[in-house]
Amino acid sequence: MTNKLWFQAGIGILLTMLIIFMFQQIREVFNPLVIVAKTVFLPLLLGGVLFYLTRPLMKWLESKKLPRWASLTTVLIILGLVFWLIYAIIGPVVNSQVSSLVDNSPQMIKEGEKAMDFVLNQKDRLPPAAIESLENATGKLNDYVMGFGTWLINFIQGFVQGLFLIILVPFFLVYMLKDHEKFAPFIAGFFSGERKTWIRKTLSDLDVTLRSYIQGQLLVSFLVGVMLLIGYLIIGLDYALLLALFGMFTNVIPFLGPYLAVIPAIFIAFLQEPQMVLYVGIIMLVAQQIEGNFISPNVMGKALDIHPLTVITVILAAGNIAGIWGIILAIPFYAVVKTILSNLYQKRTEIRHAAAKEVE
16 A cells, blocks of 8 residues: 555655645744844846847857856856846836836826716616625725735835845856856765656756746746737837836736736726727737737747636635745646656656566
């Protein structure tokens, strides 16, 4: 019975639950480690993203017989120039639109309240269920407006802290580009024989999975942002660049990203000119159809091969567990776990086949 898969899986689940329970009992002991992990999480994450974006360039430079130090220096210079150009080109426009949005936000809030009051005045014509939902939405809207000042202060504090942490990003990036080939041999060095081979193969598959997701998702998000910007400029929507950038960043979240991106665009369009809401909806629909049917299949392919229902379930569960970071990291984390389990299953199948041949 101990050789049965269901028995081993059950024991593994019980041991995992026991470890989690024991960790909860002594978690105060690990508080210093948790603080350190939180401190390095953001720069390590950004450093990893930049690593997968710049590694192809570094490999190309090394293929042209440049030494590692020269290719690394060239990559950093090019990366710095790219960020400087982005800041020089869109920085002033974004700053202007943000300032204008902040200056006009009180008036926009008043216009939104007027629209809500108008809708509430028509509530006698609505069914009881719709009236109750509308009153609940109004109460939540008032809470959001009252808490806007606190949210803004917290956002500024978090932004300043984030800028400080981002200083660590170049250090992580440099060491990742310099020594990334040493990671797999270092981990595999703790094993021997077939296990060592399996560890190296699994790490290679994980590298391919993360590379495919990061490079593909960022390219898709960039193209979606460009399409939104073109559409918003065509219809003359206010804060077009700011809204397109927001749409580009939220598109990193599969399935939910487009719905998050369209909310502020619809709000701005409604205050600018109510009929523009329809235009914004059409632009978002067209952009998502192009992305879903043409861009993603060609850029991402079947690299992750995750069913859409699984994606939605994982994102919703991760959002309840870890908030916004859970939503952003849910899919790559799931892809990593899936890759590991797939390799475990493949290894177990090979062992069974080998054992069956020996019996024959």
